[in-house]
Amino acid sequence: MAGPADPGFDTLALHAGAAPDPATGARAVPLHLSTSFVFDSTEHAAGLFNMERAGHVYSRLSNPTTAVLEERIAALDGGVGAIATASGQAALHLAVATLAGAGHHIVASSALYGGSHNLLHYTLKRFGITTTFVQPGDHEAWRRAIRPETRLLLGESLGNPGLDVLDIPAVAEIAHDAGLPLLVDATFVTPWLQQPLALGADLVYHSATKFLCGHGTVVGGLLVDGGRFDWERAHAASGSQRRFAELCEPYDGFHGMVFTEESTVGAFLLRARREGLRDFGACMSPHTAWLILQGVETLPLRMQRHVANAARVAEFLSSHPLVAQVAYPGLPGHRDHALAQRLLPRGCGAVFSFDLKAGREQGRKFIESLRLFSHLANVGDARSLVIHPASTTHFRMDDAALAASGIGPGTIRLSIGLEDPDDLIADLTSALKAAAK
Amino acid sequence: MKLIVNGQAAYAYTGGKPLDPALPCVVFLHGALNDHSVWTPLARYAAHHGHAALALDLPGHGRSEGPPLPDVESLGAWVHHLLDAAGVARAALVGHSMGSLIALEAAGQQPQRCSRLVMVGTAWPMKVSDALLNTAREQPAAAMAMVNAFSHSALAMPPASPGPGTWLRGASLALMQRMQAGTQDQTNLFLHDFQVCDRYAAAQAAAERVTAPAHLIVGRRDVMTPPKAARHLAEWLHAQVHQLDAGHALMSEAPEAMLAALKTALA
Numbered sequence: 001m002a003g004p005a006d007p008g009f010d011t012l013a014l015h016a017g018a019a020p021d022p023a024t025g026a027r028a029v030p031l032h033l034s035t036s037f038v039f040d041s042t043e044h045a046a047g048l049f050n051m052e053r054a055g056h057v058y059s060r061l062s063n064p065t066t067a068v069l070e071e072r073i074a075a076l077d078g079g080v081g082a083i084a085t086a087s088g089q090a091a092l093h094l095a096v097a098t099l100a101g102a103g104h105h106i107v108a109s110s111a112l113y114g115g116s117h118n119l120l121h122y123t124l125k126r127f128g129i130t131t132t133f134v135q136p137g138d139h140e141a142w143r144r145a146i147r148p149e150t151r152l153l154l155g156e157s158l159g160n161p162g163l164d165v166l167d168i169p170a171v172a173e174i175a176h177d178a179g180l181p182l183l184v185d186a187t188f189v190t191p192w193l194q195q196p197l198a199l200g201a202d203l204v205y206h207s208a209t210k211f212l213c214g215h216g217t218v219v220g221g222l223l224v225d226g227g228r229f230d231w232e233r234a235h236a237a238s239g240s241q242r243r244f245a246e247l248c249e250p251y252d253g254f255h256g257m258v259f260t261e262e263s264t265v266g267a268f269l270l271r272a273r274r275e276g277l278r279d280f281g282a283c284m285s286p287h288t289a290w291l292i293l294q295g296v297e298t299l300p301l302r303m304q305r306h307v308a309n310a311a312r313v314a315e316f317l318s319s320h321p322l323v324a325q326v327a328y329p330g331l332p333g334h335r336d337h338a339l340a341q342r343l344l345p346r347g348c349g350a351v352f353s354f355d356l357k358a359g360r361e362q363g364r365k366f367i368e369s370l371r372l373f374s375h376l377a378n379v380g381d382a383r384s385l386v387i388h389p390a391s392t393t394h395f396r397m398d399d400a401a402l403a404a405s406g407i408g409p410g411t412i413r414l415s416i417g418l419e420d421p422d423d424l425i426a427d428l429t430s431a432l433k434a435a436a437k
Numbered sequence: 438m439k440l441i442v443n444g445q446a447a448y449a450y451t452g453g454k455p456l457d458p459a460l461p462c463v464v465f466l467h468g469a470l471n472d473h474s475v476w477t478p479l480a481r482y483a484a485h486h487g488h489a490a491l492a493l494d495l496p497g498h499g500r501s502e503g504p505p506l507p508d509v510e511s512l513g514a515w516v517h518h519l520l521d522a523a524g525v526a527r528a529a530l531v532g533h534s535m536g537s538l539i540a541l542e543a544a545g546q547q548p549q550r551c552s553r554l555v556m557v558g559t560a561w562p563m564k565v566s567d568a569l570l571n572t573a574r575e576q577p578a579a580a581m582a583m584v585n586a587f588s589h590s591a592l593a594m595p596p597a598s599p600g601p602g603t604w605l606r607g608a609s610l611a612l613m614q615r616m617q618a619g620t621q622d623q624t625n626l627f628l629h630d631f632q633v634c635d636r637y638a639a640a641q642a643a644a645e646r647v648t649a650p651a652h653l654i655v656g657r658r659d660v661m662t663p664p665k666a667a668r669h670l671a672e673w674l675h676a677q678v679h680q681l682d683a684g685h686a687l688m689s690e691a692p693e694a695m696l697a698a699l700k701t702a703l704a
Contacts, residue, residue, distance in 0.1 A: 006606060012592070016592050050453070051453075051477075051478065051481060054692055055601075061601075063601075067601040067602050070601070071602060080604060080607045081599075081604050082604070083602055227608060227611030261474075263598065264474040265608055269602065270600065
């Protein structure tokens with residue numbers, strides 16, 4: 001039977017969560033730069049605090065502009081809701097802190113963004129949360145690393161910077177067999193290229209600073225819950241381990257509320273907002289949310305161009321005599337090419353790395369000779385960017401950890417923007433020539 | 438809280454406070470492929486404003502055990518068995534969609550026990566097309582997506598449970614999928630619930646036995662149970678009709694108007 005359906009992706013990117021403002025008729029999403037929101041009465045105030053009513057109280061907890069962004073990314077990712085955070089790092093921290101505490105454990109891909117690696121390997125350890133890192137493609141290693149105290153599996157859709165493709169269906173199955181959720185960092189893909197929740201992941205986060213914003217203007221994060229993971233079932237099955245007691249047992253910080261009873265499919269987000277956002281306070285500014293919304297509205301158009309440009313540049317570099325290898329899963333030579341074709345049919349994003357045949361010094365000369373590419377520590381800008389990971393984003397990692405992440409001393413990472421691809425290739429050609437001298 | 442009803446564990450959300458059976462009780466009954474969580478803010482409101490609240494998971498749904506019951510009549514009787522188990526003598530019965538028919542039937546079975554009847558997103562007959570039933574039988578996931586799209590009237594809603602940042606269409610679909618996945622013996626709960634709605638024929642007889650004040654709360658933009666499809670019920674029950682600016686998912690699409698209408702109904 002043919003019947004009604006939800007609107008398509010491009011429509012949701014423009015309309016999900018927003019309608020003309022009933023107070024003013026404004027068609028664009030209004031920017032509500034207000035810390036707080038008046039109550040109609042003392043009863044209204046009490047009802048909001050007691051969760052008898054839904055509404056905005058204070059912008060650390062929620063804000064009308066930010067809520068539009070949260071709903072929109074949830075719609076695009078196929079989730080039940082989202083929480084906007086101060087950065088992608090804050091989104092990761094919020095996810096971990098909602099599910100894990102001292103004595104708990106995480107299994108994570110070794111091919112992570114350096115900042116995520118720092119948080120897991122160094123900082124969370126101080127708070128009693130430890131992490132075992134595994135090669136993302138080694139399924140048996142994922143399985144072996146799980147312990148009774150494990151609370152979460154974590155990987156990136158496309159590993160940073162080697163672009164290992166995470167086999168989300170396989171890793172999700174391993175997680176679910178163990179009664180655990182899979183959290184995926186989908187920053188490099190955005191929901192336009194991949195919806196990890198539809199592939200079996202349970203939670204997704206984005207550094208919205210990157211392609212979602214798309215213009216290199218603001219820092220922000222988004223944490224999306226798929227609503228499919230059955231926390232109560234996992235809690236019951238874990239026996240004395242009491243996994244996810246944070247969601248399934250009374251919470252002293254909110255009058256004994258049991259979040260899974262309060263919301264069958266939104267329990268994670270409820271706790272994350274009512275505890276993590278409330279107490280850690282890493283919320284997103286509404287101004288930031290508004291700017292990211294501008295980016296999301298054109299996400300489908302921009303990602304098509306990002307991906308097309310990246311494919312052309314990757315192809316150019318792969319046939320250049322000074323280039324040893326290009327780590328782009330869109331190329332047939334990449335070890336995850338077949339997996340990418342299955343899980344990323346629209347393309348493999350616009351961030352990839354390559355290695356020069358020559359050493360570190362030539363790499364330095366190459367970067368300094370580029371004119372159109374900007375040398376900086378970011379990806380997902382409308383402009384093309386370049387960086388040397390070993391000396392910047394991943395500099396805290398030793399050689400072994402670097403190698404485990406697929407990074408060599410001469411690895412160079414590019415983020416391909418929206419410029420004319422002929423100009424990008426001309427800039428790279430010129431810089432490669434300069435490096436060879 | 439858990440109660441034993443007909444030998445099976447039944448779950449009731451009590452609004453964040455322990456149940457006090459001596460208080461005026463409000464029973465909330467969910468619709469097809471839903472559970473108590475569609476009612477949590479309203480149940481919290483009731484529990485914190487002088488009522489005992491019981492937002493139920495129907496048998497075979499969510500946390501309540503047992504096979505799903507076969508028809509509205511047996512579900513109406515089950516509500517009374519649950520009230521017996523909870524020690525509640527009399528209650529206001531509030532139901533949404535399929536739950537509204539159960540509330541009506543329960544009120545008709547024991548009129549003296551029903552202090553108010555509130556039917557939300559309701560219609561009679563609540564017919565389901567053969568085409569949709571066939572899709573529910575053969576492709577339940579596709580049918581759920583269709584019904585979910587039918588149930589929501591817009592792409593932007595005011596903040597609703599469980600709070601700002603909730604994408605209501607996604608939350609509603611995920612709840613349906615959870616209910617469908619959680620049934621015993623691989624029951625196609627979606628098909629079952631829609632057949633329960635489709636087959637209920639005793640609405641007029643039940644309505645004519647109801648003695649409690651009745652209220653219908655309907656969505657002006659509801660295409661699942663459009664307001665005109667509730668006119669027989671309104672007539673038989675001499676009900677006060679509240680029309681809200683919402684689709685079928687009234688509790689999430691118009692939470693403030695829904696609360697106001699419920700307060701009027703329970704006053």
